[in-house]
Amino acid sequence: MRSTPLSTVVQAAIVALALTVVTPFATAQQNTLVWDIAAGPQYVDPVMGTSAQANVMVLQNVYERLVWYDGASTQPIPWLATGWEAKDGGRRFVFKLRKGIKFHDGTELDANAVKFSFDRAVLIDDPTGIGSFFPTGTAAPGILKGAWEFSKSFGVGKEYSQASVDKYLAAGAVKVLDPQTVEFNLAQPYGAFLTDVATFMGSIVSPAYVIKNWTKPADASRGSTPGITAGQRDEWMLANASGTGPYILERFDKATANVVLKANPSYWGGPAGKIKPKLQTVVVRATLDQATRLLNLRAGSVDIADISTAAIFDVIDKKKWLDEGKIAPVIPGVSVPGPHPWLTIYFAKMNLKIKNPDGSLSAFQPFADIRVRKAFASAIDTADIRRNVFNGFAEPTSWGMTPAQFGYDPNVKAAYAFNVDTAKRLLLEAGKDLGFAPDKPKELLVIYNAAAPWQGYIATQVAANVNKLNAGLKLDVKALSFTEYVNSWRSQLTSFSIHSTFSLTADPNSWLSAFGTTAGFWARTNSYSNPKADELFMQQFQALDPKRRAKVISDLMQVVNDDAIWVWIGAATAYGQPTFNPNVLRASVKGVYYNPTYQGFYFPALWKE
């Protein structure tokens, strides 16, 4: 047959039609949940640190921990354990395990699996950060005995030799007392130990599964113990899993970063024996483009979609939210739970020791004077920022903690409030001692990350407000590339910078350390040090009694606030299950509740109507 243009067109049309028919979307099914996530998991090994929601979301549905959270509560309860006992003033923790719980590979959970999982986290020692909780406990070296000495990434370890592995194992950090009893030996008392165990890095993996897929290192100088190679990622476990959780990792495609979870048919039911997954399949698809995610949600082809806070007004009524604080979805059939407190805060940092690029100290150190610090803090209208930069998705906060965290005390007083007159008075006073005045002004630079426009807004506001005072300081604002920005504040080249930070746990320990102690992550970048705060930090660190710990935390918060080093701009709030990427749902998804310690949803709680 001779082909004519018409027949070609007809053929093309038939092919096009054939392509559009076939396969309805999985969401049509009642027992399947599809979630379009902004970024899929990179890996699913609990010993790896991560700032990606998707990694942990998989972990918390596939793996389980000795203690975890029931529903919306942030108080850990026995989970794989039946209970625990703190001994020697918090230096030893003994856990009794439940009987008859099986891993997805069919092997049984026992004390050896617990020891294996924790030793694995310490010995793999991945620099991504999560192992850091156990070796160092951030400010206080040595949580699990011997881990600080072993860890190259977070402690003082020098090599991953067999001798160093043997030395760590001999220190007896985790001991099997009998098949159902396991003992943790800590280098010092640690009040937040249970909360740390409840994080995803406390996930218990199947030793048999890990060992079966493990290859002994060819390099003889590299230390190992069956199933674990010291200081080396386990390539198999990055993309595969065998836990005891309610869902089984059916498929994880590293290239697409899509995940398929299947309900575990022999799940043990959780502490009360009532957890039974209703959704048989959960499909998590990495859908990079926000417009595509929103389109899929509107079309009903997905049940959950990540929608960033910047795009929230495509989904909810802006006026109602900003004027009345009410979340009113504007897309039929879509629900937006929230707002909830979120484990993220925004703050500004003043540098007590500004350095020159060669590492020497700069001659002009305005923030060494508390009056200048208070003046800057008073020149920032945090309420305006919370409304106009964060679209109202931020609450006032009394400290670098969020109301979702243990020990947060809203009554701790700030050393400043927005008041430009106070700012002017303080600067004029301080200028007399520091050598600046309206007629002989000094210059300062405020930096921000060019990729974060919200920081630009704050930087510009500070500079405009201080410059308007005409009190002898001239501020210039500079946008830096991300690497320059990080380098600038890490190396203390900048005087004033703006940041946000997140926590992986509801326990305040890491933030108390970061902002309050000499060795703390943020305090190291502005040379903040107060011996009283250091002492209070250690007291709360070792306190086992929650009441006493909360009191010490309040005291610590006040001591740091009195020094006016940090400007607390706001504690983030969000909608959905908001860790990192807030999300909105089809109204047909039921059973949603919010727990700030979750990273993504706990799928056994959800069902579709």
Next chain:
Amino acid sequence: MGFLSYVLRRLGFLGLVLLGVSMVVFFVLRGMPGVDPLAAYIAPGLPISQEALSSLRKQLHLDEPLPVQYFYYVANLLRGDWGYSRTAAQPVLDALLGRLPATVELAIFAVVLSVAIGVPAGVIAALRKDRAPDIAVRVVSITGISFPVFWLGIILQLVFFYYPATLGLPGLPSRGRVAEEIALLSPLAPVTGFHLIDSLVRGNVPFFVSTLRHLVLPAIALSLISLAAIVRIMRASMLEVLRQDYILLARSKGLPLRIVIVRHALRNAITPVLTTAGTTLGILLGGAVVVETVFSWPGMGSLAAQGILNNDSVLVVGFTLFVATMMVVVNLAVDVLYAVVDPRVRY
């Protein structure tokens, strides 16, 4: 000069060009003032000890002078060590090579699409020069290339996915390379990494159909980048050929117009189009960043986009180097092929 020495000479140039590219890329990464390359290796906000930082710096030779660092950089590149990507959680070269088939499959499909549409459109425009069809073809092709690709992608999603879905009609998928349920129910064991080829080889029909359905929208969006170029070159080349004496001779012999166009004119006019198609293939590999992101296509482009969002400079630089290398290699291949195909080309 013989053909072989021409190829060798071009290969020599290729080495020089790649060296130049690696230098530019290296100095962008390391040479800019105030940029600490170590920042790319650390997740900001997570605690890391000063000791670990300095040991990492030493390990990566970041404590050495810049020329020495460059030496290590090139030596590592040649050894296949392109650095480790935080975003992909694997070595950069592995990550790029793993995603290469997806990108190439999309780019080839897009080129085939733009040739399939562009060549007839160019021929029609040339035959009807300055008349309505010519103007229409030119307007459509220029308009097509003038729209931002991401916008076009969204429009395609609206028309072929969203509206059909809301009306309960069948449509095309808005994202991905294959439906998850198909990947689960009829999994495909990779042979070449190209889904279409692999599913045919394995006789996996559902996988083939699903992949084809997923290819359509991103390929259309991507093809518009090269479509305008192909139409214009085809038109110009056809006009040139149509003016030749042998066309006049063929027509005066009384050959039907269709035969003259297809057998005489098109054959001679199409060579520059094929060259353009070859080089645009290289451009499309780089241009896939936006299209792959809009359609969540798991190729190198979407990975690079994630790398940019994630401040993963090691990955972004690796991607740049990789695409530059591919462009240079594709150009070389086209030139060599041209020399083989067209006897008028001298070495």
